[in-house]
Amino acid sequence: MSSKKPLRILLTGGSGDLGSLLSLSLLQQGDVPVVIDMATPKVAGVGFFQGSILDRDLLKMAMKDIDCVIHIAAWHGIHEGGKTPAEFHDLNVTGTFNVFEAAAAEGVKKFIFISSTSVDDQYGIYGHTKILGEEMARAYAHRHDMDVITLRPRAFIPSWNRTVYANFIEWAKWFAKGAVHISDVEQSALCALDFLRTGKKTPEKAQCFTVDGAYDFTAEDLKNWDKDTLMKYYPEFYDLFIKYGFDPARKPKVLDITDTKKILGYAPKYSLRNMLEELKTFGADGPPSPFEGKKKASPSQPKI
Ligand SMILES: NC(=O)c1ccc[n+]([C@@H]2O[C@H](COP(=O)([O-])OP(=O)(O)OC[C@H]3O[C@@H](n4cnc5c(N)ncnc54)[C@H](O)[C@@H]3O)[C@@H](O)[C@H]2O)c1
Known part of the structure; x- marks a missing residue:
């Protein structure tokens, strides 16, 4: 608090x-x-x-x-x-x-x-x-x-x-x-x-x-974006990128x-x-919702 x-x-x-x-x-x-x-x-x-x-x-x-x-x-x-x-x-x-x-x-x-x-x-x-x-x-x-x-x-x-x-x-x-x-x-x-x-x-x-x-990229890298930019920033995730069919040449809009x-x-x-870290850790399921397992509120008027 x-x-x-x-x-x-x-x-x-x-x-x-x-x-x-x-x-x-x-x-x-x-x-x-x-x-x-x-x-x-x-x-x-x-x-x-x-x-x-x-x-x-x-x-x-x-x-x-x-x-x-x-x-x-x-x-x-x-x-x-x-x-x-x-x-x-x-x-x-x-x-x-x-x-x-x-x-x-x-x-x-x-x-x-x-x-x-x-x-x-x-x-x-x-x-x-x-x-x-x-x-x-x-x-x-x-x-x-x-x-x-x-x-x-x-x-x-x-x-x-x-x-x-x-x-x-x-x-x-x-x-x-x-x-x-x-x-x-x-x-x-x-x-x-x-x-x-x-x-x-x-x-x-x-x-x-x-x-x-x-965004992890410098303004210069964004300006000159090409298919190798992602490899420069995330070499350890590059295979994952290709495996899931991402387009490395696509420049993110910032x-x-x-x-x-x-x-x-x-x-x-x-x-x-x-x-990419979450993709590697959780795969297609993705991270759990922050509300998974949380109790539902009762629809009553507040006493606060
Ligand atoms: N989700 C996006 O990608 C996105 C992007 C930009 C801006 N926004 C804006 O963010 C806000 C909501 O985003 P969200 O993703 O949480 O939406 P959401 O659809 O998950 O939630 C909207 C909530 O409004 C409630 N609602 C609908 N009609 C209502 C009514 N008449 N009275 C009271 N509640 C009502 C729905 O039950 C729902 O719980 C909106 O103003 C939206 O324009 C959303």
Whole structure:
């Protein structure tokens, strides 16, 4: 347990991949995570309001005595095609409005909005809803003097999500193209929380911070990438690379996270080396999910 003043933190969509990891870490560091989600949390000991952020009465109850909101709930990339544009708009736009509005009504001043690098796809269904969300974040930060941090992670679905990745190799091939591990996205949210906790202000209101992973390569090697670059960095893993059909000539796409590091103190840890080590250790099964064997929380209202 840390010496930080504990905060009561509302995690919308807190039963999903990111929310579950965050719930676990927040509990471990002595904060009080409260989840609003239709699905039951994977982590025991969190406060839980079962239902939708589209239910404004429930949201009002969940927002009571909250110090900081981490707004996660959204349909995202994998739901494009599966969910209709109306469903995207309802959850990602109306839902985001509801969460900001409920926070403002309860006087909550600290807010972390999980956006996405998909804002680059400004005319896409998902990207557009995140642009609107970021716009709302700016409006609420100005109108209600809220301290809002917007995080823009690139794709981070974890390897243990078997509804998306059939096995670790599938995930590893995706990761090798340049990616961020979910544990680093979680770290970026914890950095943002600590930033807000200590009363610091971002240079711009509701500033957006890109979240990418760790890379082992120098800028020079990235620039001059060729099929031998991986051999230079990971000679001991090269056979593994070839065995699993990775393309060594494929240059990973790396994003600029200068401000995220400089302002929020974010320091990504998981790189291609970690992925290769896990591939060698766990093979196609991959590392176990951090929730394997963990007790389910009971869906009761919190007494905290
Ligand atoms: N997963 C990625 O690759 C990725 C990349 C960039 C940004 N993001 C953003 O990160 C956030 C979530 O990521 P994740 O991977 O943890 O998602 P996830 O799909 O694992 O979790 C989302 C959670 O939201 C809940 N939810 C859905 N509708 C809800 C509603 N009406 N009310 C309350 N809860 C609801 C779901 O039950 C689920 O538990 C989203 O904002 C997403 O846009 C995700």
